Amino acid sequence: MDVTYDQLQGMKGAVLGPSEYRTITQDDIQAFADLTDDHYWLHVDTEKSADGPFGTTIAHGYLTLAMISALWPGLLWVTDAPLMVNYGFERVRFTAPVLSGSGIRMQAKIADVLTTARGCRLQIDMTIERENEERPAIVATCLFDLSRPDGSAGHSAPHPAD
Numbered sequence: 001m002d003v004t005y006d007q008l009q010g011m012k013g014a015v016l017g018p019s020e021y022r023t024i025t026q027d028d029i030q031a032f033a034d035l036t037d038d039h040y041w042l043h044v045d046t047e048k049s050a051d052g053p054f055g056t057t058i059a060h061g062y063l064t065l066a067m068i069s070a071l072w073p074g075l076l077w078v079t080d081a082p083l084m085v086n087y088g089f090e091r092v093r094f095t096a097p098v099l100s101g102s103g104i105r106m107q108a109k110i111a112d113v114l115t116t117a118r119g120c121r122l123q124i125d126m127t128i129e130r131e132n133e134e135r136p137a138i139v140a141t142c143l144f145d146l147s148r149p150d151g152s153a154g155h156s157a158p159h160p161a162d
Contacts, residue, residue: 002079005149008120014110019074021103021131022067024059029100032063046100059098064128064137071106071128080149087121087143096135103131111141119147 001016026046033039041048042058049057078084098104105128112123121143128138 001075002077004080005078005119005146008078008081008122008146009113011110012113015107016075016109017105017107018129019071019106021105022070023101023103024063024067024098026057026100029057029059029063032060032066036060036062054097054099057100059100061094061138064094064098064104065092065140067104067128068106068126068140068142071104072108075106075108076110078146081119081146082149082151083145083147085145087145090123090141090143092138092140094138096130096133096137098130098137102133104137105129105131116145119145121145 003011029043033044038060042052042054043049043060044057046057049055107127107129109125110122111125114121114123122145124142124144126138126140126142127136128140129136
């Protein structure tokens with residue numbers, strides 16, 4: 001959904017999604033393992049993992065978490081904010097594994113829109129769902145900072161975290 005900065009201000013409580021499904025391939029898992037130097041057998045050894053607890057390899061939890069960047073633009077895009085950056089997480093839980101070759105998608109809710117000195121901070125409650133599975137892979141509360149369309153510092157008091 002494309003919205004403007006001004007529209008975003010009234011979206012507290014809005015439910016976003018779900019996004020389209022995205023398949024996590026073994027190539028994705030291998031690339032992440034190579035990038036992070038995390039070659040634990042449960043992620044990269046397809047033969048050993050076939051006899052393991054999940055019957056196949058699984059995605060790294062942090063790979064699944066990083067997929068927020070790929071899934072988020074399909075949920076919400078603020079068209080006139082010149083800058084949107086990840087401020088961090090209030091909470092992250094890895095609640096179930098993502099099997100190699102399976103799909104994930106994201107649903108979210110705008111829990112709060114907080115005024116900051118440079119714009120606003122979105123507090124987003126997110127769920128990364130696994131295709132054809134009841135239990136989600138991740139539940140998290142993520143924070144995004146957005147600057148005002150005109151780039152001004154505004155007249156509001158700074159947010160305590162600024």
